[in-house]
Amino acid sequence: MEVVTTHINADFDAMASMIAAKKLYPEAILVFPGSQERTLREFFIKSAVYIYDFKRLRDVDLKQVHRLILVDTRQLSRIGKFEEIIHRPEVEIHVYDHHPDTSEDVKGHVSVVKPVGATVTILTQLIRERGIELTPEEATILCLGIYEDTGSFTFNSTTPEDFEAAAYLRRQGADLNVVSDMVTQELTAEQIGILNELILSARTYDIQGIEVCIATVSVDKYVGDFALLVHKLKDIHNLDVVFALGRMEDRIYLVARSRIPEVDVGLIASHFGGGGHTTAASATIRDLTLFQAEDRLLEVLKSSITPFPMAENLMSSPVVYVEADASIKEAEQIMVRYNINSMPVMENGVIVGLITRQILEKAIFHKLVEHTVREFMSSDFVTVGLHATLLEIQTYLVEHQQRILPVIDDGKVVGVITRRDLLNFLVTDHSNKPQTLADALNPAQWPKKKSIHSVVMEQLPGEVIAILKDLGKLADRLHYKAYAVGGFVRDLLLRRPNLDIDIVVEGDGIEFAKEFAASHGIRARCHKKFNTAVLIFSDKLKVDVASARFEYYQYPAALPIVEFSSLKMDLYRRDFTINTLALTLNPDDFGQLIDFFGGQRDLKDKIIRVLHNLSFVEDPTRIMRAIRFEQRFNFKIGKQTATLMKNAVRMGLIQKLGGRRFFHEIDLILMEENPVPAVRRMDEYGVLGLLASGMRFDTRMEELFNRIRNMISWYRLSFLDEPLEGSWVYFLGLLSGLHRNDLEKVWNRLEMTENQRERMLWTYGQVESLLRGFFQLPEHRPSDIYRTLQPFKPEELLFMMARTEREEVRKAISHYFHRYRRVRTELKGKDLKAMGVPPGPIYRIILDELIDAHLNGEVKSLQDEWGYLKVHHPEIFENAEKNMSSGMSFSEGV
Template identity: 65%
Template structure:
């Protein structure tokens, strides 16, 4: 069997090349390897499927394929399941392509690869040379491919051969009306909206002296012809280079266009697993969030745009070095003399290791000054050549944390690059300073900032606004920058009341907190380990102060390790984009909203999204917070974020969490005004199994939670005086159907103290007993009700009401709360003593008997109580020792 196929997400050139190849291989079967672009799908359904017998991949036996004809691609990563048979003995591969070489190119027995505007141009030339007949319909499909891939002959990749092939096809009957109809369609309302978002988000960056435009958009559903929109953006704004990233559903789509030689967009797209030409390329990104994809794009652009910065531009020379046989004292002297922190160890002309100041100083501190350098050097290190690009240098110095990077020509040391060298270059480099494409649309330089002092005046008390100004003025005086951040700002924009203020300081947070406490007479509680503090005001208000920091996690589900960093890096460590907003507090910028990660848009779109794809792996408790925020704000977890949540659950990372952290997140959910929607959502994400495998959300649990809400409302409307921890009622209900063995496993898992565990078990047992026996008795007396319910706390009483299926039980509990709970005897122990009763256990028996009489209406006054005791206890009145 012979197969003609092309690349995934096939376009018109791909389809046209398949039709043309069919003329050369008439016995071959045409098969798409996967999806097609939307315009092609619509055309295929309406016309081509009736003209040509395209086979379905699922109906083919790939073991029977003897010849594979690849058109418009030769990349292994772009041919779907056909990659499985490449390399099989006996398989003959023919290739027709116009794309530049890529690392994963397939090799064929026959290859026709030439840089023309469209692959179908190459096949048309062969058809013309062989004088093969083609129908007007075939000519129309083939000319469509040429028009599309050459931009109607406007792309710089267009060649004379493309024009000649189009002329031949036009003479063969190609219908340009069909071409015009398919390639110049009016944009839909969704596409117009997306194009508008592209224009508003577009920023120009100067990278290596080249102006590059980057635009990002986000939508929860797929919008077709994104490449067309990017092309229109390029034409509308007369851009030389544009990269557009769109998050649609759970994927990121990259489309790139370039008019200049300095930027090969095909090379950039290949880094993301895509492909294309130097002038037009695309990629589909599956494993990154939009924020990560944008950051990664900048890294790649820094490396591939020419003239690229290489090690030759960054390295320092001559190199200060030391021999392996020298003493550590000699190393210390060199490090101090030249004020450097690390240096290579060179034996002859060969670099054999690295030695740094920290190791030397620690060794000398322990009396090892005379020891040889080679015994304490690090022999495991990376090197680079003078032509190594910036991106790889950054990986060694930043990601791999190597202090100094030797630069070698062959084996000869010609220079070194330190972290300081890299930092100096990055500080001087202005490539990451964006300029808004349309100042009239965004209204400021960054396009991500606006002033919210009006919203603050509307939402916050005057004294809170003044407090924020005080923070800013103090920061200014210390030479710091101060920001209000996180949920406080999120709720400010949502017009929700929240005075839980978090301050981030670009500077020393503890010094800032202590200075504020001293100036304004408040208490400061400092935590040096995390460089944070809490300011405690006389009225009870607490404000958290933190140093701008970056957190990383040593292993999945670990507690974070904290390092110093900038505001942007501090915000990047947070859980969701909606919690990454900040407001500047320094006087000149006061009220300026800072949004690095699209938090405003996600608030507008009512979406909960993580910042990076390992967010839940690093901290699985974020899954529970995602559910909580989604339900509290009536938002929706983004599709990509939801997929990451499910993957984390499947990996079982929630089981690695400490029980205290898991309990805290559950408690926060149960403390919501109505926890039921969050519990339901936890059931959908299979999160309840993290507490116990047998825990399930079902109709019965839903009914119980609904009853909890009812009884809590009853309690609050009854103006009962005892405070109520309503979340505890939900907790008791949540685990009420587990067996005692399963319950024990849950309580141990949540690290609940033993005394509280015993109370929980007592509650379950006592409620079961009362419902099974006591409440089945006819007309229990008030004193019996009191004795049965008096040991219960308010939360436990409400749990009893929830568990009761009979309305009479709820009525009895209501009577207890309103009528019996606070009944007391007027007689006290001193009265019994005056009556002649000897002190001892007898007092308790008499008073309890008297309380029962009072509850049952047998006595109603002090005089009746006296008569009751005298009548009930005449003999004991004169008894000795209380017997």
């Protein structure tokens, strides 16, 4: 009997390698030595892979095996019961593997071991060389193995051979839709919980000048795909080196990832009986507690990691750099080639910016590979000279958070200093706790925290404070963490009134909201799709509740995809640093401010700054928001953020926005107390020109906007009772100079409703007609003004007041607002009915005549109204006289 097998906890590469080996050994049977990962089990359920007739281990007579084909492993401890037959002389061993050598490797009679990204790559090469046919289904399964083990070709262990094998399989009909569905798996609730624990427990240690993150988690049962969660942790924190220890049931699983050559995680995992590559490795640890395993790991790390090489003056040289006009693709290739995470951007021999691996990876994700580095580089950076002091270097690396600090001599970049360079010099010995200096220098150790309890008590009403405290108490009872976040916290620090309260819960937001509503006798409106809810206390006070979540964008200007996560991930999805602040509500920490991203500093410096260089690519509406916040708070848009905004406008990303989203952001700007500076900034950044070709915020339009602002202020100061939509008045002014064809384009671009279009066109026509016709007459009776202006809404009348330069027109409209529009008659329809007037249009005619008579001063009282009717409608009195049952006349009766 020939048997093809692999390692326990088999993944896609293992399963695909087994099927590929079956093509090379057609008489062999396929047998898993133990369990499979969850994603692989799901694949078995969803696909037709059962046709390959995998046998159960218990159905195999090991005594009958004469050839054992091992794929994707050669470690004795990882093949389960097949370990029993390895050393039998009659059993022939064939090995196909891509893992580095270890001390417990099985020696094969045939051994094909290559340092490629996936074992299935090796087997695909052999299949191709031997001319063996593959069905599209088989090609798809093999492709799955390559994609999984190379991280969709993003892991450092990926080789050109992996790309070539995938290209061959694609030509054989591999279905990438199936590959995408299986490789990109949604996390289960259990996995989200474990990822959250990993994030909360993550600590960064400085070991021989290398930053190493260690995270731990403990659960009572086995949860699959632990390596996937560690990979997500690495991406969230942009970690170079991460070790995760997960206690599940009676053993501890170690998963390690490294992006730098100084840390060989395969070697370190071997100390625990595991193995892997220099960049990715794992091990299963028995007979140690979680704390013992962590202590042992720290000991191994201290003895295994070699110091980062240093020049005499801390800088690394020669400098690896990229030209400003190089493409994103070229820059990424340079970083991969030299295995660096950040580098200077040069132009004509002069440094003009910095670019990081994270920005390049996001740009590539958004398919912007052909754009230039100049468009996304950080142009806001600092440099030092050759004789800069250690204190200067430390200050710049910490406060400016640059991954590298360029060293300049005679105008030329002669070297760079990294945080790692600095730490290696400063720290020579470490205990098993992160050192204070390492904590301060390492952003992964943030957030910065401080108590603002006194500010909370000073700025908020007692009712709101009580609600926040009750929310925190409930979070404690449910074993959640609850935070007030975003603009509410920002405005609290700015001492600006804001009761638009957003609560983020590290837990089930809907369960939390329902529990709170039930215990406080209020309503909770829930949205299960996003796990959000609104607690309704009154018409004036509502509190939004959401589970911690993060968003990612499938393409530029797309609506975000939402997944649940931790507080830090939830805050990272927000637009600007000043909106990433959180306030702890749990009783033990109530009033503690949490700042992961330097929001306090930017509030103090009055700077609007995005969190990453692709922020406007992912959501171009942030361009308008940056302008709005800048003007509202009298802040300045940061230099780098301003450059990114201009690039995003020039790249046409706003044009990709849905019309309603674009309209909504414009409306929010026009709702500001004084939108004039913000609209001027929209023009400066080129946004107005995208709304309508040739639109500019010139002197004429600015004067119109200022008059509109004055009219709105007058209306509100007059305490006029009808609600006013001030933004619509400004919007009428914004589009008032456009021709009909341009108006149509704007309407279509902003997806305006038919009613909005018709009303706007009617307003423009009527306003021009009245200003050129009716208001040119020398005199107007009050009733004429009333009848002329009655069809207009207040917004349209204020636009007319701003549009005209004639004071008498404004005075007439003012009289309409204050004197004419509320005039009513003493006689009502019921009185006419009592007088025997048959119901019908005559009622409206009579009452309108009486209103006009009031407006023109012809009648003032009820008696005057009777007199008016007696003169102008005597027939009413005649009918009334006939209908009187008593002897008195109708006039006497009245």
